[in-house]
Amino acid sequence: MIRCRQVAVLAAVIALALPAYVYAEEDITTAMTSLTDLVMKIVQLAGGIVIIWGVFEFASGYQSHDGTQQTAGLKRVVAGLLMFFAGSVLSAMGVSV
DSSP: OHHHHHHHHHHHHHHHHSOOOOSOHHHHHHHHHHHHHHHHHHHHHHHHHHHHHHHHHHHHHHHTTOHHHHHHHHHHHHHHHHHHTHHHHHHHHTOOO
16 A cells, blocks of 8 residues: 555656646636636625625614724725725736736
């Protein structure tokens, strides 16, 4: 059993050490761009949900005069805004998305 595991590890190391040539660069670039766009849309959607949740939490804290809940709601709104505008923030920082 140990010998089989050693052979498997050696085969994996050899396979990972060999260079991999990619000839379909445009197809991979297109797929990665589509995947990146999908992930950014999902993050943007989650940011919108977090913003709404934070607004409701802040309003609930405001109604009950609970400062801790108001602060948590504002923090949640800011976090949601960062998530919602993550693509713009990354572009402004110079990170290509």
